[in-house]
Amino acid sequence: MELPLKKESEKKTGRRGQKQRRTKRMYYLRWTRHERIQHWLLAGSFIVLVFSGFALEYPESWWAWPFITLAPAVDLRGTLHRAAATVNIALALYHLLWLIISPRGRGQFRFMILRKQDFRDMLNMLRYNLGNISQHPRFSHFTYWEKFEYWALIWGTIIMATTGLMLWFENATLRLVPLKVIELATVIHLYEAILASLSILVWHFYFVIFSPAVYPMNFSMISGYLSREEMLEEHELELAFYENTEPIPTNEPR
Amino acid sequence: MGRMMRLAGIAGMIVLFSCTLSLAQSNEECQECHDDPEATGENERRGEYSVYVDDELYSNSIHGDLDCIECHEELEGVDFPHDEIETRKVECGLCHEDAVAEVSHSVHSPKFRDRAPDIPGCSDCHGVHDILAVDDPASSVSKANQPRTCAVCHADEEITERNRIVLPNVISHYSESIHSRLIRSGNTEAATCSDCHHGHEILSPLEQHSTIFKPNIPKTCGACHEDALAQYDISLHAQSLNAGNKDAPVCTDCHSEHDILKPENPAAPTHGFNVAIEVCSPCHASERLAKKYGFRWRQVKSFSESYHGLALRGGKSTVANCGSCHGVHDILPSSDPRSRINPANLQETCGACHPNATENFARGSIHFTTELAENKLTYFVRMFYIFLITVTIGFMLIHNSLDFVHRVRILYQKKYPDLFSHQRSE
Known part of the structure; x- marks a missing residue:
């Protein structure tokens, strides 16, 4: 299904009976339905993995009760963890395939490539928030925080999937490598999990939930669209491209 | 008439016995009075007390064939009612010498009666x-x-x-x-x-001769549990006990004393879920004992933090507990070639759960820690991650706090512009 990159919505405002005014609002495509499904599959599997994983590390904690009381005998915790891991890894592979073969995926990937400008943007954002400069950095399709997070996610998924699979299939692993490697995988799997969970909580949840700019949440991952005001806030350069005031923005190296 | 006849009969019998056996009186004679459920006697020691003897109970007892006076000797040949005779406590030792001798040096010995009045x-x-x-x-x-x-x-x-x-x-x-x-x-x-x-x-x-003197306990339990005793006898625990170590565990230290439960019972300290904490850790997680005897005392901790320990704490019953690898009664140090955890036997031991275990199972430590002295690689990886997490998450918090404060300030200024206009004018 082809989605328009932007769409116009017309809405009648004003009370009935009175003279009605037509207002036009512009919406810009942020995430296709296909991308949103990918995101929510990732979010769901991530949450289940975090919950069922830390319930293993902290079995006496109060929030581990569903696994401790409901079904210790059938290993509900381990089964859920491995099921969510399967979804997560399958999604990662599918995502890779999508990036390679789909034009939209290739396009999104090109926007995602890190450039020097991203680090400059971050520095400027810090300086702006500190009051050193008055000009808010202008972002294109992906802001630097989205890019950093994406690449952290890719890196984290590679590490968690690799160490996780080694521990899942420990007998096969031990046929190839000594027990020491399993020890290492155990340590890495735990600490990478702590890093990933804290990153999502502190970084991702700030920009999509807790930031005063979007609170209570950035709805584009539900609707797929951003309003013109939201575009102006975070994707000014992209908006300028849509409104034909500037040439193709940002993702080309400057 | 009948009563007269009976009295006459009794009198006749008394005469007869007096003549022939001179003194002995029969149980029936005693029961003339003692068959009455309301019959009482009285003395200084006991006050008023029942002297009733249930004839049926007595005749069914192991002593049913004995005459009353064989135990109540002092009443032999005494005329009744025997008011004047001070009745004595029956001395069982007259026949049961061995039993009385055994009791006399037991904890129930009458010599302790001043300390323990209810002996x-x-x-x-x-x-x-x-x-x-x-x-x-x-x-x-x-x-x-x-x-x-x-x-x-x-x-x-x-x-x-x-x-x-x-x-x-x-x-x-x-x-x-x-x-x-x-x-x-x-x-x-x-x-x-x-x-x-x-x-x-x-x-x-x-x-020392007590059946429950610590070194004797294995023999006491082994009287029935022969197989367990045979296994225990080769264990390091038994070797240590026989060498005179009073800290070495015997049966009761792991199985408890009176409330012994089957290991299959989830309430038993020897159940797989409890064994690490309730059985092994009192000694093997004791820094004091570890220092005294030179064993590693963090083994219970490293187990509890390993996958096996964590899953066990989470209620998974199929993972290894202490006994799965170390054995139960025949625990031996890894240096002993007979030990389950001797490197040569690890493939077999691990193989019980991990099919086709290879020699790779021995290349590493099941009780691994991230301490520098024991495992440099995991130590540095852990340190690297702690550094990475601190720096990364710390930066994120600073970055986002600055953004948050800035945005809140702008919103505040928008909402209360008047408060700021006079500030600016100053």
Whole structure:
């Protein structure tokens, strides 16, 4: 299904009976339905993995009760963890395939490539928030925080999937490598999990939930669209491209 | 008329006996008076007390064939009513010399009576006129009834306190045990009080000949549990005990004393879920004992933090506990070639759960820690991650806090522009 990159919505405002005014609002495509499904599959599997994983590390904690009381005998915790891991890894592979073969995926990937400008943007954002400069950095399709997070996610998924699979299939692993490697995988799997969970909580949840700019949440991952005001806030350069005031923005190296 | 006849008969009999046996009187004669349920006697020691003897109980007892005067010797040949005779306590030792001798140096010895006023005599356990053979199920000291008989004192709060009985809950503990359950279900092989404590020669655990003197406990339990004893005898625990180490564990240190449960019972300390914490850690997580004997005391901790330990704590029953790898009764140090955890045997030991385990299972440590001295690689990886997490998450917090403060300031200014206009004008 082809989605328009932007769409116009017309809405009648004003009370009935009175003279009605037509207002036009512009919406810009942020995430296709296909991308949103990918995101929510990732979010769901991530949450289940975090919950069922830390319930293993902290079995006496109060929030581990569903696994401790409901079904210790059938290993509900381990089964859920491995099921969510399967979804997560399958999604990662599918995502890779999508990036390679789909034009939209290739396009999104090109926007995602890190450039020097991203680090400059971050520095400027810090300086702006500190009051050193008055000009808010202008972002294109992906802001630097989205890019950093994406690449952290890719890196984290590679590490968690690799160490996780080694521990899942420990007998096969031990046929190839000594027990020491399993020890290492155990340590890495735990600490990478702590890093990933804290990153999502502190970084991702700030920009999509807790930031005063979007609170209570950035709805584009539900609707797929951003309003013109939201575009102006975070994707000014992209908006300028849509409104034909500037040439193709940002993702080309400057 | 009948009464006259009976009196005459009795008189005749008395004359007859006096002539022939000179003194002996028959049980029937005693029962002339003692058959009355309301008959009482009185003396200084006991005050007024019943002197009733149930003829049926007595004749059914193990002593039913004996004459009254064989025990109540002092009444031999005495005319009745024997008001003037000071009746004595029956001396069982006249026949049962061995039993009385055994009791006399046991914890129930009468010599302790000044310290423990309620020390029992023979009759307190065995009964009086109703004594039955020990193998009679109805006997007060039969296997099934012993706990109830001992409970009269050992489960009585007042008596245990007054006599300074160290363990006041032994009976209730025992009644929960597998031994008690088996006995109650009709198994006469299972252990009751006297099987471990002896019947008459009950000794304090501090006495060398006691069945419950620590070094003797394996033999006491081994009387029934031969296989377990044979395994225990080769273990490091037994070697250490035999070398004179009083800290070395015997059966009761792991299985507990009176409330012994089957290892399959989730409430048992020896159950897979509990063994690490309840059985092994009192010694093997003790820094004091580890220093004394030079073993590694963080093994319980490293187990609890390993996948095996974590999953076990989370309720997974199929993962390894201490005993799965180290064995149960025949625990040996890894240096011993017979040990399950000797590097040469690890493939087989791990292979019990991990099919086709290779020699790679021995290349590393099951009790691995991230301490520098023990494992440099995991130590540095962990340190790297802690550094990475601190720096990354710390930066994120700073970055986002700055953004948050800035945005809140703008919103505030928008909402209350007047408050800011006069500030700016200054």
